[in-house]
Amino acid sequence: MHIKSAEFITSAVKPAQYPPPDLPEVAFIGRSNVGKSSMINCLVQRKSLVKTSQTPGKTQLVNFFLVNGCMRFVDLPGYGYAKVPKSVQQQWGPMIETYIDQRPNLCGLFLLLDIRRDVREEEGHILQWLMKKKLPVRLVLTKADKFSRSAAQNRLKILLEQTGLEKNDLLPFSSVTRQGRDELWSLVSSMTGIYETPV
Ligand SMILES: Nc1nc2c(ncn2[C@@H]2O[C@H](COP(=O)(O)OP(=O)(O)O)[C@@H](O)[C@H]2O)c(=O)[nH]1
Ligand SMILES: [Mg+2]
Incomplete structure (x- = not known):
């Protein structure tokens, strides 16, 4: 996909603040810190459309980005950062579940997991919500550059067992080497039905 434009639209905490469900x-x-902002920036070829940080856990909002004027990327709040107060940590669940439940124009989701980490409770919850909704989901294994190809293959096997997902549901990705970027765009296209940059 040729990237013509990418812009921040708005941040929301509740559905009334979401943009209209027209795209x-x-x-x-x-x-938090899984490499989500870096991945979105890599996908849209912008250095800092989405802020990346050394201090994780700052984004506790649902952030909407308009891409090529024809689709939106939605950056959901990062979870699981210990230094964030408990009260804030507890907001991510309802905020994410509400978005998934109440968004008619949501076409698919990418759940990001650091390739070096195991699947935990939060990822389990999210996978359950998605299966309930029958929404397409892919598990993106971020920071794949931290491993050699063969070590990455071993991790893939372990994560397949932990999640019960199928091989095609997992995608190694690196925003450093851009490994997986084209595959990710193909998936975005098949989820949204948008294959071409509008003229
Ligand atoms: N080696 C490596 N580091 C990455 C990659 N993606 C992100 N990082 C680093 O991981 C940290 C968190 O990245 P960020 O995109 O802000 O994560 P977020 O909290 O999930 O949005 C930053 O220090 C990034 O430079 C990657 O693909 N490879
Ligand atoms: Mg971020």
């Missing part, structure tokens, strides 16, 4: 959306979810 297809794909959403990105993951633990």
